[in-house]
Amino acid sequence: MSWELLLWLLALCALLALVVQLLRFLRADADLTLLWAEWQGRRPEWELTDMVVWVTGASSGIGEELAYQLSKLGVSLVLSARRMHELERVKRKCLENGNLKEKDILILPLDLTDRSSHEMATKAVLQEFGRIDILVNNGGVSQRALCVDTSLDVFKELIELNYLGTVSLTKCVLPHMIERKQGKIVTVNSMVGIIAAPLSTGYCASKHALRGFFNTLRSELATYPGITISNICPGPVQSNIVKNALTEEVTKPTGSTADQSYKMATSRCVRLMLVAMANDLKEVWISDQPFLLMIYLWQYMPTLAWWLTNKAAKRRIENFKSGVDWVHVSPLSKHFHTIKRCSPICSTGSFDFVPEGCRFLLF
Numbered sequence: 259m260s261w262e263l264l265l266w267l268l269a270l271c272a273l274l275a276l277v278v279q280l281l282r283f284l285r286a287d288a289d290l291t292l293l294w295a296e297w298q299g300r301r302p303e304w305e306l307t308d309m310v311v312w313v314t315g316a317s318s319g320i321g322e323e324l325a326y327q328l329s330k331l332g333v334s335l336v337l338s339a340r341r342m343h344e345l346e347r348v349k350r351k352c353l354e355n356g357n358l359k360e361k362d363i364l365i366l367p368l369d370l371t372d373r374s375s376h377e378m379a380t381k382a383v384l385q386e387f388g389r390i391d392i393l394v395n396n397g398g399v400s401q402r403a404l405c406v407d408t409s410l411d412v413f414k415e416l417i418e419l420n421y422l423g424t425v426s427l428t429k430c431v432l433p434h435m436i437e438r439k440q441g442k443i444v445t446v447n448s449m450v451g452i453i454a455a456p457l458s459t460g461y462c463a464s465k466h467a468l469r470g471f472f473n474t475l476r477s478e479l480a481t482y483p484g485i486t487i488s489n490i491c492p493g494p495v496q497s498n499i500v501k502n503a504l505t506e507e508v509t510k511p512t513g514s515t516a517d518q519s520y521k522m523a524t525s526r527c528v529r530l531m532l533v534a535m536a537n538d539l540k541e542v543w544i545s546d547q548p549f550l551l552m553i554y555l556w557q558y559m560p561t562l563a564w565w566l567t568n569k570a571a572k573r574r575i576e577n578f579k580s581g582v583d584w585v586h587v588s589p590l591s592k593h594f595h596t597i598k599r600c601s602p603i604c605s606t607g608s609f610d611f612v613p614e615g616c617r618f619l620l621f
């Protein structure tokens with residue numbers, strides 16, 4: 259074979275690898291570090307078994323699914339939220355479908371805004387299980403309202419619940435982790451803890467505040483390498499978040515029955531969260547496209563990100579005023595769904611379609 263032909267073949271391979279990489283990225287549903295950890299890193303099944311895990315906001319959505327997936331790993335579970343009967347329902351399902359016994363699950367009603375109760379709640383967990391290995395700060399509410407129409411009470415509520423409630427509980431658990439020199443503090447932040455999202459000024463602010471808090475706390479804990487802090491930043495995920503979102507007034511419900519089909523499945527988001535926990539990743543982005551791409555743009559090409567955000571914001575506010583909850587009508591989003599359907603080589607984060615010898619091309 260002549261040198262020229264060999265060079266052409268190599269160039270073709272490189273081009274093919276590039277196209278595969280691009281397709282793969284366009285259908286990626288998490289940042290590349292997390293996908294790598296899912297592929298090559300530590301498995302939740304090896305790392306999280308036997309741990310004592312405290313999940314807030316466990317009565318619905320992401321927290322509920324987390325309880326189900328954790329119960330299959332054989333952890334000891336503490337389920338917290340405000341509604342006792344909902345927690346009982348989640349516990350029953352964990353016992354039916356998981357590997358846990360009655361004694362492995364503690365139901366602990368908790369209101370994140372009632373900060374004076376957090377110390378007692380922490381003592382109750384320690385009394386029951388003797389330790390807390392993982393605290394998952396998941397409980398929270400979102401917002402759907404224009405800033406100009408929103409009462410200051412709504413901003414106060416979002417900060418009290420999403421930010422101060424989470425900080426308060428973390429501060430109660432932290433001395434115990436410091437004493438043991440180990441533990442994981444996992445916080446369900448959001449992609450809007452990084453980027454801007456219209457109609458959610460108060461929610462975005464609370465999540466940005468959490469990101470600043472936990473990044474700084476991590477630096478303060480540098481002398482305790484056994485204590486890890488993970489910020490989980492999901493994009494849209496199927497849950498009750500929009501239904502429960504605050505509006506212009508604290509007492510006014512959204513009344514939204516928004517279409518959730520364009521959002522990421524809760525089970526996939528939670529699986530990736532478990533991978534992040536097992537691998538002690540500092541910050542992870544979990545989202546379908548085009549939202550994942552937006553986070554990358556915000557991080558690496560902010561000028562372009564601002565231009566796109568402003569264009570999308572106009573459309574989103576128009577949609578909101580006509581009673582439609584955002585992006586599933588966006589042409590860009592539809593485009594990405596088409597790419598996803600048409601790229602089997604990059605299927606579901608696995609490499610089933612790629613011959614063993616060619617896998618090096620993908621990373």
Ligand SMILES: NC(=O)c1ccc[n+]([C@@H]2O[C@H](COP(=O)([O-])OP(=O)(O)OC[C@H]3O[C@@H](n4cnc5c(N)ncnc54)[C@H](O)[C@@H]3O)[C@@H](O)[C@H]2O)c1
Nearest residue numbers: 315317318319320369370396397398448494495497498499
């Ligand atoms: N679903 C999404 O699209 C999405 C995206 C990014 C981030 N998140 C974050 O994920 C977390 C979970 O939300 P979700 O999507 O499962 O929504 P959800 O509404 O289904 O669940 C929220 C949970 O928080 C609990 N909660 C609310 N107020 C509370 C309080 N005062 N005290 C204690 N618990 C309280 C609720 O009872 C519920 O269990 C939130 O922090 C949210 O900000 C969600």
